[in-house]
Amino acid sequence: xxxxxxxxxxxxxNVADVAVTAEWYRKILGMxxxxxxxxxxxxxxxxxxxxxxxxNVRPRDADKVDWFxxxxxxxxxxxxxxxxxxxxxxxxxxxRAHGITIEEGPSLRQGARGTLRSxxxxxxxxxxxxxxxxxx
Numbered sequence: 001x002x003x004x005x006x007x008x009x010x011x012x013x014n015v016a017d018v019a020v021t022a023e024w025y026r027k028i029l030g031m032x033x034x035x036x037x038x039x040x041x042x043x044x045x046x047x048x049x050x051x052x053x054x055x056n057v058r059p060r061d062a063d064k065v066d067w068f069x070x071x072x073x074x075x076x077x078x079x080x081x082x083x084x085x086x087x088x089x090x091x092x093x094x095x096r097a098h099g100i101t102i103e104e105g106p107s108l109r110q111g112a113r114g115t116l117r118s119x120x121x122x123x124x125x126x127x128x129x130x131x132x133x134x135x136x
Contacts, residue, residue, distance in 0.1 A: 010047075012056040013080075014073040015125050018046050021057055024124050028098055029082060029131070031055075042066050050082075076126035081111070081118070084133055091119045091131045103128070 015021040025031045031048040038045050043066055048055040058067055060075050084091065088106030095102055105119035109132065116132040123129050 008053060010054045010056060012058050012069065013078050013125075013127065014058050014060055014069075014075050016060050016075045017124070018057050018059050020124050022046050022048060025055070028095070028100060028121075029129075076123075078127040079130070080127060081116075081130040081132055084131055086131075086133065088117045088119055088133065091133075095119065095121055095131075 013021070022033045025048045026033050029050070031050045034047050034049055034054075035044050036047060046057045048057060058069060058073065060073070062069075086094070092102060092106065100121045103120040103122060106117050107119075109116045109118045109130070111132060111134065113134060115135045116130075117135060118130045118132040121129050121131070
């Protein structure tokens with residue numbers, strides 16, 4: 001096969017309020033908030049960086065000419081799984097300390113490399129956030 005995907009570089013989430021969402025991901029998941037120039041005379045954009053990946057944060061009302069995007073962008077429609085070195089009990093304690101409702105977990109799930117221990121919550125737009133660690 002001439003084309004084989006190797007990794008995920010970045011993804012885009014659609015949100016109601018960029019500042020509220022960026023602060024939530026910074027405070028709750030420890031991501032670094034960065035503003036960058038996409039070039040081409042387009043408005044500055046906000047990204048959330050962690051490890052070697054990033055999430056671009058797209059405002060719900062962004063101009064489709066400025067943002068080349070999905071056909072049906074809707075805040076709160078994502079299901080995202082993030083890996084952590086923290087134990088499920090540490091994740092639960094952290095979420096509770098910040099007043100975040102735990103939707104489910106800790107529970108066992110199947111990840112890309114094997115069995116995950118996962119805790120679920122929601123971001124400010126209602127997207128489902130899975131915070132997981134591998135059993136090993």
